[in-house]
Amino acid sequence: MGRTVLPAHMTDLLSASAVKDPYSYFSRYREISPVVWNPQWKGWIFTGMETLREGLAGDTMTNDRITRFESQLSSRAGGDDNADIIYRMMSQWIVYATPPRHTHMRRLMAAPFGPRAVKEQKAQVQTVIADLLDAVEQKARDSSGPIDLLREYAAQVPARVIGRLMGVPEQDVPQLGHWSEELTLLILGALGADDRHARAKSALVELENYVREMVAIRRRQPGDDVVSQWIMARNDGVGLTEDELISSCILAIFGGHETTMNLIANALFTISEHPAARQALIEGSADPALATEEFLRFCGPTRTILRDVAKDHEVAGQSLRAGERALFVLAAANHDPQAFPDPDTLKLDRTPNRHVSFGTGIHQCLGAPLARLEAQVAIPEFLKRFPNYRISIAEPEWQPLLMTRGLKALPAMVL
Amino acid sequence: MPKVIYQDPAGVDHEIAVPIGQSLMEGAVRHGVPGLLGECGGNLSCATCHVYIDDAWRERVGAAEAGGFEDSMLENVSAPRLPSSRLSCQVPLSAELDGLRVRVAPVQT
Numbered sequence: 001m002g003r004t005v006l007p008a009h010m011t012d013l014l015s016a017s018a019v020k021d022p023y024s025y026f027s028r029y030r031e032i033s034p035v036v037w038n039p040q041w042k043g044w045i046f047t048g049m050e051t052l053r054e055g056l057a058g059d060t061m062t063n064d065r066i067t068r069f070e071s072q073l074s075s076r077a078g079g080d081d082n083a084d085i086i087y088r089m090m091s092q093w094i095v096y097a098t099p100p101r102h103t104h105m106r107r108l109m110a111a112p113f114g115p116r117a118v119k120e121q122k123a124q125v126q127t128v129i130a131d132l133l134d135a136v137e138q139k140a141r142d143s144s145g146p147i148d149l150l151r152e153y154a155a156q157v158p159a160r161v162i163g164r165l166m167g168v169p170e171q172d173v174p175q176l177g178h179w180s181e182e183l184t185l186l187i188l189g190a191l192g193a194d195d196r197h198a199r200a201k202s203a204l205v206e207l208e209n210y211v212r213e214m215v216a217i218r219r220r221q222p223g224d225d226v227v228s229q230w231i232m233a234r235n236d237g238v239g240l241t242e243d244e245l246i247s248s249c250i251l252a253i254f255g256g257h258e259t260t261m262n263l264i265a266n267a268l269f270t271i272s273e274h275p276a277a278r279q280a281l282i283e284g285s286a287d288p289a290l291a292t293e294e295f296l297r298f299c300g301p302t303r304t305i306l307r308d309v310a311k312d313h314e315v316a317g318q319s320l321r322a323g324e325r326a327l328f329v330l331a332a333a334n335h336d337p338q339a340f341p342d343p344d345t346l347k348l349d350r351t352p353n354r355h356v357s358f359g360t361g362i363h364q365c366l367g368a369p370l371a372r373l374e375a376q377v378a379i380p381e382f383l384k385r386f387p388n389y390r391i392s393i394a395e396p397e398w399q400p401l402l403m404t405r406g407l408k409a410l411p412a413m414v415l
Numbered sequence: 416m417p418k419v420i421y422q423d424p425a426g427v428d429h430e431i432a433v434p435i436g437q438s439l440m441e442g443a444v445r446h447g448v449p450g451l452l453g454e455c456g457g458n459l460s461c462a463t464c465h466v467y468i469d470d471a472w473r474e475r476v477g478a479a480e481a482g483g484f485e486d487s488m489l490e491n492v493s494a495p496r497l498p499s500s501r502l503s504c505q506v507p508l509s510a511e512l513d514g515l516r517v518r519v520a521p522v523q524t
Contacts (some may be wrong), residue, residue, distance in 0.1 A: 114491025
């Protein structure tokens with residue numbers, strides 16, 4: 001046992017080819033070993049479905065990485081102020097919590113986001129999307145040029161839906177989307193990926209204030225929205241603390257934004273390149289639920305997720321040591337030929353389709369049912385409304401991000 | 416090794432040998448029984464491993480503890496909750512469950 005080390009020429013996780021087509025790129029890693037050491041990134045790369053599942057669902061890994069962030073944040077976030085604000089908020093997030101605190105928080109937060117609770121929101125989601133399609137059509141009629149489907153459609157869906165679910169007044173919803181995008185920049189900026197963090201810091205402060213006010217209103221006048229449900233939730237008689245409540249609301253607003261936006265946009269782009277799939281969606285012969293699972297698998301928005309190794313162990317002939325970091329390439333596992341026949345073929349009726357786009361294990365995405373519902377409505381309804389849409393640039397560009405598979409823009413003529 | 420017969424949503428029976436101690440969910444997903452997701456890997460977090468226990472076996476399998484967390488997650492399953500409903504990740508196989516028959520819920524998401 002020991003380490004299989006990748007050769008130097010294939011270690012750039014954000015090379016042009018890795019960004020453009022991560023599926024081909026990471027298949028080369030998997031051919032060497034499903035768990036392999038990347039000497040440039042200095043960590044383990046998991047690309048095979050079976051070992052990826054075991055790593056995420058077992059007890060060999062931890063997502064308690066926030067302490068590691070703290071030093072990164074202080075050194076990069078433009079001074080201690082930014083680091084303090086970001087760290088304070090992120091440190092409360094359920095994503096970085098460990099059992100038993102994690103279990104407690106998950107039990108408090110689960111009810112409004114479960115499959116049945118979300119299903120009850122279907123009519124609301126259909127209304128939101130119908131209104132949005134009207135808005136897109138109006139923009140298209142008013143403009144002589146293309147519409148950016150990423151900003152004008154895909155980004156709007158999760159912002160409006162989570163706004164509705166949390167009882168945010170209609171007129172405040174556009175601001176939610178704006179804050180979500182700024183928050184993404186802030187976190188990426190603090191981790192050294194972007195320069196716009198200074199401007200974005202005020203967005204976090206504003207968002208926190210907005211959420212604090214919203215929580216105060218709901219305490220006085222509870223409704224049937226997610227915020228009220230979270231205020232009232234109890235596990236063994238204990239509820240969420242004020243800080244946990246605020247940061248969970250922020251996570252709910254922000255967590256589903258980039259991801260769901262990219263799922264929808266990636267799907268619309270993929271459809272434009274697959275005429276048979278496009279036809280099936282226009283005709284209504286494609287089952288929306290099955291089709292959504294296939295878009296999640298084929299072109300899902302989460303490229304990789306991170307963990308730290310929690311304890312020394314052996315996997316795939318490799319010796320992993322506690323404290324080392326690990327990159328779980330969901331995109332690669334979703335195209336693993338050992339998990340899916342013809343993995344690089346889009347099959348809208350593919351079944352079974354047990355992908356890992358929402359992760360697995362204790363941190364498996366709480367928002368999964370909601371994301372599924374949004375995509376199951378947003379994608380087919382777009383095709384029915386705008387069956388003749390055409391992407392107006394020859395080759396849309398992908399964002400050079402480690403964890404995200406998302407386009408920079410998706411300009412299209414829809415009418 | 417105990418055998419479990421899983422009826423999938425298409426009505427097809429799958430007879431699977433599941434080791435003692437392994438969960439009903441794991442037995443199914445390891446052998447590709449259609450219709451079970453078990454997306455959270457058995458951590459009571461996703462409600463996508465919903466099955467209906469055959470009447471003849473309900474007493475031996477038992478019900479989810481009333482007021483416990485499986486009970487509240489069962490309130491959130493996508494397919495109708497019946498008295499025979501269990502989240503299969505919470506049912507460990509034992510020798511006395513040899514021959515267990517279950518029906519995979521028609522939808523999980």
